[in-house]
Amino acid sequence: MVATAATASFLPVPSPDAGKGKPKGGGGGGVSVNLGGLKEKQGLCGCLQVKANAQAPPKTMEKVENDLPWLPSSSISHAPRTFINQLPDWSMLLAAITTVFLAAEKQWMMLDWKPRRPDMLIDPFGIGKIVQDGLVFRQNFPIRSYEIGADKTASIETLMNHLQETALNHVKTAGLLGDGFGSTPEMCKKNLIWVVTKMQVVVDKYPTWGDVVQVDTWVSASGKNGMRRDWLVRDAKTGEILTRASSVWVMMNKVTRRLSKIPEEVRAEISSYFVDSAPVVPEDNRKLTKLDDSANFIRTGLSPRWHDLDVNQHVNNVKYVGWILEVVFCSCFILFCLEFLFFFWWIY
Numbered sequence: 111m112v113a114t115a116a117t118a119s120f121l122p123v124p125s126p127d128a129g130k131g132k133p134k135g136g137g138g139g140g141v142s143v144n145l146g147g148l149k150e151k152q153g154l155c156g157c158l159q160v161k162a163n164a165q166a167p168p169k170t171m172e173k174v175e176n177d178l179p180w181l182p183s184s185s186i187s188h189a190p191r192t193f194i195n196q197l198p199d200w201s202m203l204l205a206a207i208t209t210v211f212l213a214a215e216k217q218w219m220m221l222d223w224k225p226r227r228p229d230m231l232i233d234p235f236g237i238g239k240i241v242q243d244g245l246v247f248r249q250n251f252p253i254r255s256y257e258i259g260a261d262k263t264a265s266i267e268t269l270m271n272h273l274q275e276t277a278l279n280h281v282k283t284a285g286l287l288g289d290g291f292g293s294t295p296e297m298c299k300k301n302l303i304w305v306v307t308k309m310q311v312v313v314d315k316y317p318t319w320g321d322v323v324q325v326d327t328w329v330s331a332s333g334k335n336g337m338r339r340d341w342l343v344r345d346a347k348t349g350e351i352l353t354r355a356s357s358v359w360v361m362m363n364k365v366t367r368r369l370s371k372i373p374e375e376v377r378a379e380i381s382s383y384f385v386d387s388a389p390v391v392p393e394d395n396r397k398l399t400k401l402d403d404s405a406n407f408i409r410t411g412l413s414p415r416w417h418d419l420d421v422n423q424h425v426n427n428v429k430y431v432g433w434i435l436e437v438v439f440c441s442c443f444i445l446f447c448l449e450f451l452f453f454f455w456w457i458y
Contacts, residue, residue, distance in 0.1 A: 238279050245385050246328045247280035250346050253321045263316035266435070269353055270311065270428045273341050276327045286379060291421040296375040301364045306427045307336075309357040310391045315350070322346040328385045332358050335371045337380070340390045356389040364422060407441040 238249030257268040281287045281294070288298035297303070317323050324346040332338035336358050343353035361370045412433065420426045 238276065238283065240280075240283055241326075244284075245383060246326050247276060247283060248324060248326050249276050249279060250322055250324050251275075253317050253319055253323065255319060258319045262319050264318070266311070266313065267428055267432055269313065269316075269343065270431055272323065272325055272343070273311075273327070273355055273357075274426075274428060276325045276341065277339055280327055280329075284383060294376060294379045296373065296379055297361070300370075300373060300376075302361045302370055302373075302376070303364050303422045304337075304359045305362045305369075305424070307358050307360050309355065309427065310394060311353065311355040312391055313353050315352045317345065317352055323352060328387070329380070329383055330385050330387060330389075331381075335369075336360050337372075338389060340387075342390055354390045356391040356393070407437065407444070409437050409440070 238247055240246065241248050251272050253264050253268070257264055259265050278287075278292050281292050286294045288295040292304050293302065322345075324344045326342045326344075328340055330338045330340070337360075339357050339359060341353070341355040342351065343355075344351055361372055361376075362368065363370050414425050414429075418425050418429045
């Protein structure tokens with residue numbers, strides 16, 4: 111009775127008259143619950159019958175076949191084959207196509223489709239190219255942070271390095287570069303090198319940090335045993351002329367350290383690149399006065415250091431400019447200090 115009452119509190123127990131017939135197994139007035147294949151068991155009192163309907167989670171056909179190896183495959187029902195489950199797995203192919211598309215889109219966005227002037231270089235920071243019927247060499251240079259001074263403008267040494275770089279690249283691009291520092295193959299055979307005897311540089315405006323300058327250079331004959339090289343430096347964006355420079359180069363024997371005439375073999379190599387034009391800077395034939403011990407400022411003990419030498423084992427012409435400017439700055443500083451001391455002396 112206690113069991114009957116406890117079960118009745120959870121499961122509604124219909125009256126015996128509610129069924130249309132007596133349940134199997136005898137025992138009138140019992141409850142019939144479907145247990146899903148479990149055999150009914152009659153209670154001790156014979157008045158309560160319980161059946162349960164339990165359902166396990168569905169298993170895949172592969173799992174069922176593995177769990178029931180003794181059953182024939184014909185007795186296991188497979189899912190019906192449809193158009194959807196007969197399609198191949200396209201996920202890998204779609205992923206590859208998506209990756210290629212994204213990479214192509216990224217490269218497309220990186221392209222610069224802005225219109226360019228025909229006289230500008232395709233690569234503004236490359237080695238340059240020969241223009242104007244193969245007689246003028248052109249190269250662009252960006253003004254970097256380590257090439258400027260306290261006023262954020264390029265130093266004169268930076269500009270002269272650009273001039274020297276274009277001169278060497280001109281020889282290289284023309285196919286005349288030998289084993290030396292700007293020397294032609296015939297010059298290398300005779301141990302000859304180029305040296306600069308005169309250079310005039312006129313700076314109209316100094317470029318600033320981040321600017322891009324365009325340097326044009328060409329060569330001309332200078333007397334019987336010399337060569338003149340001119341430069342024209344412009345702003346690559348506006349075309350404004352910033353610097354004009356002209357120089358005279360002669361040959362020197364690398365072994366004897368003496369000046370040499372231009373051999374006919376060398377003249378035949380370089381004469382086809384000469385331009386018949388006037389120098390961009392009017393030639394100044396004035397000679398500097400030779401200074402002696404009576405000079406206002408004298409700096410002694412100045413000797414070339416290892417990093418002052420170039421490939422030809424001599425002091426580069428740009429280094430001379432640095433030495434001169436260093437002496438000028440030192441003399442200006444000394445003058446400033448003397449004037450400052452004189453001013454205080456005059457006050458007190």
